[in-house]
Amino acid sequence: MTSPATVYRYLVTIGAQNGLPSGLWLAQGAGNGHVAVSPIDIGINGNGFSSTGSPSDFDGATVITGRFTAGTNQDVLLYYPAGIHAGSGEILRGNGNASALTPGGAPVLSEGSLSNFNGDNPTQVVNGGNTSGKNTGLPDLLGILGDSANGYGLDLYSAGAPGTYGYPVTLTVNTPDGTADWNNWTIAATQLPTTGGGTSTAMFLWKKSTGALDLWENLAANTSTGTLTYDAYPVATRWNTGATITLQAADINNDGVPDLWTVGAGRKVTANLFSHLSATKSATLNKATETLG
Numbered sequence: 001m002t003s004p005a006t007v008y009r010y011l012v013t014i015g016a017q018n019g020l021p022s023g024l025w026l027a028q029g030a031g032n033g034h035v036a037v038s039p040i041d042i043g044i045n046g047n048g049f050s051s052t053g054s055p056s057d058f059d060g061a062t063v064i065t066g067r068f069t070a071g072t073n074q075d076v077l078l079y080y081p082a083g084i085h086a087g088s089g090e091i092l093r094g095n096g097n098a099s100a101l102t103p104g105g106a107p108v109l110s111e112g113s114l115s116n117f118n119g120d121n122p123t124q125v126v127n128g129g130n131t132s133g134k135n136t137g138l139p140d141l142l143g144i145l146g147d148s149a150n151g152y153g154l155d156l157y158s159a160g161a162p163g164t165y166g167y168p169v170t171l172t173v174n175t176p177d178g179t180a181d182w183n184n185w186t187i188a189a190t191q192l193p194t195t196g197g198g199t200s201t202a203m204f205l206w207k208k209s210t211g212a213l214d215l216w217e218n219l220a221a222n223t224s225t226g227t228l229t230y231d232a233y234p235v236a237t238r239w240n241t242g243a244t245i246t247l248q249a250a251d252i253n254n255d256g257v258p259d260l261w262t263v264g265a266g267r268k269v270t271a272n273l274f275s276h277l278s279a280t281k282s283a284t285l286n287k288a289t290e291t292l293g
Contacts, residue, residue: 011035011261011269012076013246015043016059019267020292023055024063024076026098032253033271033288040098047078047090048103060085066127066139066191069093069106069162076101079109079125087111087121091163107163114157116168120145122155126189126249129201131219131228132158141165142189142203142219144182152182154228156221172226176205176214176234184209190249190258192217202258204235204249211241215258215277235274235283267292 015023024043030036046053047061060083068075073094080088089109092101115121122143132140138159145168146152154173157165175185186206191199201219206212216230245264252259252271260272269292276284 188249211238
């Protein structure tokens with residue numbers, strides 16, 4: 001993976017879905033919403049969980065990028081919400097280029113290490129940047145977790161050492177529709193540069209059943225009270241309602257406004273480019289759709 005300054009140029013997605021073979025696929029973008037080259041399987045060496053190492057190691061995983069080992073390159077954090085590795089994950093160190101990653105020697109998220117006091121593992125995790133405000137130099141995590149008996153919530157994991165996170169703090173915030181139906185929403189986050197030289201966290205929230213798509217920028221949490229502040233934008237309605245797609249947030253065209261990559265059936269990748277954000281109405285949306293490979 002490459003440096004933070006150019007991460008917007010890359011799409012990273014898991015295979016064994018959407019028509020892609022097993023693996024960890026990276027596609028270079030042109031910076032304008034178009035994918036410039038065929039995807040490369042940077043997961044051909046496996047994830048380090050087995051001695052053989054195979055692209056199928058990534059089947060069922062979710063993937064997020066960030067400087068999870070505090071290096072200069074973007075790392076890959078794998079998380080398994082279900083299956084034989086449910087509740088566990090691993091960090092693969094970035095190598096500064098588009099060659100295959102080398103597993104091993106990086107932190108492992110042991111099974112249950114992200115669970116809450118009810119034993120619930122998160123169903124989703126995203127890069128939370130410095131949402132906790134603790135300035136550790138490592139990204140926090142944001143996750144959705146809970147169960148039908150106790151309800152669901154958005155939780156914050158403060159980063160300690162690489163691969164080590166504090167106990168989840170359930171944030172006292174509802175979803176954009178004003179309820180606590182967090183299990184019905186898909187989240188995707190990215191980091192935006194700030195004028196002071198740091199970064200701020202921006203998170204998309206998508207409700208598949210209705211197509212509601214919202215954007216929260218400048219996330220900041222109080223880990224003592226669980227309060228979360230943010231700037232809210234209802235960027236789209238009836239967006240991909242009912243679709244089976246994966247999301248990756250990034251500033252794809254480098255204009256300072258978060259965008260969304262989506263990957264769907266038939267290897268279709270779409271760059272959803274947003275502009276003219278408003279607190280009261282949908283944003284302007286331009287799309288570019290291509291086929292991977």
